[in-house]
Amino acid sequence: MSDTPATTSCCRRKAIGFVLLVGLVAVVAGGKAILFDTMDPDCFWHLRVAEQLLQDGIGPIVDRLSFASMQQPWTPYSWLAELGMKSIWDAGGYRLAVATQATVQFSFVLAIAAACRMATAALPPRARFLPPVARLHCGRPGTPSFLACALATATMAFISLPYLSFRPVTAALLLLAIAMALIVRDRAAGERTRAVWLCAPIAAIVVNLHLYAVFIPMWFGALLAGALWERLVVADHAERPEAERRVSRCFMLGMLSGVGCCMTPMLPGLIAAGLHYTSADPMVAGGYIAEMRPFFHGTFGQVGAAIVFIALIAILVRLKHLRPGERLMLAMAVLLLTQWGRFATVFAISAAPMIAVAIGGLPDRTLARLPVRLAMAIVLVMAAVRIGSDFPKSDTPLQAWINRHGPDAPGYPAEAARYVQTNVTPNSRRLISEFSWGGYLEWEMGSSYRVFLDGRTQLFTPAFWNATYLAGRMEREAFLKQIEADAAILPASSSMFRHALIKSGWRSVWKDERSEVLLPPEPTITQKEARPAGGMIGGLFE
Structure with a gap:
């Protein structure tokens, strides 16, 4: 019918x-x-990896973004x-x-x-x-x-x-x-x-x-x-x-x-x-x-x-x-x-x-x-009108967009990065970062610094993770005390590394509601002469 x-x-x-x-x-x-949303933390290091792939060719590459990663070919x-x-x-x-x-x-x-x-x-x-299948209704x-x-x-x-x-x-x-x-x-x-x-x-x-x-x-x-x-x-x-x-x-x-x-x-x-x-x-x-x-x-x-x-x-x-x-x-x-x-x-x-x-x-x-x-x-x-009106304008910089929800929402240390780029002289060209911000700092400051870590967990040894994020306070303090870097950019609250760095003599020089900049203690002449080239921690990361 x-x-x-x-x-x-x-x-x-x-x-x-x-x-x-x-x-x-x-x-x-x-x-x-x-x-x-802000931008995903991993998207920034993905962009940097793409740059290296274009330079080195499609295949396994040796990481150039983090100074603590295993310096062996890895597969993107x-x-x-x-x-x-x-x-x-x-x-x-x-x-x-x-x-x-x-x-x-x-x-x-x-x-x-x-x-x-x-x-x-x-x-x-x-x-x-x-x-x-379901019964028909028409x-x-x-x-x-x-x-x-x-x-x-x-x-x-x-x-x-x-x-x-x-x-x-x-x-x-x-x-x-x-x-x-x-x-x-x-x-x-x-x-x-x-x-x-x-x-x-x-x-x-x-x-x-x-x-x-x-x-x-x-x-x-x-x-x-x-x-x-x-x-x-x-x-x-x-x-x-x-x-x-x-x-x-x-x-x-x-x-x-x-x-x-x-x-x-x-x-x-x-x-x-x-x-x-x-x-x-x-x-x-x-x-x-x-x-x-x-x-x-x-x-x-x-x-x-x-x-x-x-x-x-x-x-x-x-x-x-x-x-x-x-x-x-x-x-x-x-x-x-x-x-x-x-x-x-x-x-x-x-x-x-x-x-x-x-x-x-x-x-x-x-x-x-x-x-x-x-x-x-x-x-x-x-809904379509609201979404269209909130789409980022052409004159809105990325740094403003990713932090538009305020300091209590997920965001990135844009102002801290600007402070370091303006006021810190890159000597070792190393920057201590934390897990969720490593990729952003690699993208924002990669031309001047190599960061401590990022979200690519497979690039770091189990010993590294066990000494940082999975360790107790004393083990973390002993490990971070060995790190040589020009600055540290840390969350203003809930930082995993701040206590250990402060205890090692690092000092806070800048802070806003989202992030904080720490600088290392000034080494004495004896320390400068005794420090081996390339830092003291390479063996643990290999």
Whole structure:
């Protein structure tokens, strides 16, 4: 029976409401880059690494940014993203970088929404193993459960936003979300689409952006295991050829995606870096880095944990709606989420379509109501105007933009850096920095100084981290007493190094609400004669 005009109009109104609601979520995600974020601490050293790659060539490089790093070749496995970030910065400065971050985050939400829409859309069944879908509310095939898709998108965007910024992983996550949408589309269409084969070249691109490329073959591995289960346990004799076709298809997609993950000039170093992070990095294991802790820490994390718990309950209630491959994929995502908070984004990409299917029975008629659609349209316009008005003006310097939220919010020691550049003579050309500011100081002062440390934890020995951030007060004092540098730029509050430096004779010469500058004690003539060239600490860093 053909659709009536009333049915068609109903579907159109619901689709418009869905677009407005998802658009509002996407605008909020993109607006975070403009309204709330400063620049990510790591983006600055990524820009400096890109400069060195252009000078030294694509491949392992010896660090020139930190004087305390291991002076051995290391692998900048995000080289393609770093070169892209530098190109963006060179073309339009930090304003274009902010716009790019907002665009990528906006697109990330849209990609998740697309996956949810395709997961719940009713397409003509091709085989017995087609996953069950939500009941139709408009009476025609191909119509998704709009409200369920929007809610799944919004909740998963919420837990992802803290981990999105202007750095390589954000671009990688967008491509992973696109790959997931292609996988979901293929599954909903009886695993017969051609577009899903694009996942292999997507993996080849992502592997040059971030380690997360490995998740694409992992997803296909989970689907392959599920297809094998269906072949061995579920399929009867008549369905066996179709089940075998699914096994072969998943195997080929997984193999090609795995090959794509090898398409990088940094492969040996990339593998070594992955193993280091998971088994040998004391800063990761010690839980000092916020995103390397379980995601449920803090108030925001607890709210996110409640959302995830409710979503998982909804999925478990309707677990029969998921095929074995999806169930295994979900189990992998949950396991990752319990390890590190930064995997919340990967969980969101994997779980959002399953959540949409699990709550697919929600009625869509709310989205079809004219007052609701008008309200969403008005809020969407207001949000866009607010974001546009807060976008940095052409005459706003970076130093003002990154500290616009005041000294109590995350920011950078711009004034302290200016003081040191103006009033301190670079003799050793060394500058003591702390963890979250090292990258910024490398970018701001790298032509005059090498900093003590930055966020590249793999470039420093376990002994270094155990003597600084993971040590007790006495061990830290003994270690920092050996450091020779021209100045130290430290947080005005909650500094890990200030007490040890003051106890070693360093003196405060400048301070504002955000940062403080310390200078070393003047050495006596005997100390000057006794000090070996290059300082006293090289052996510990090697």
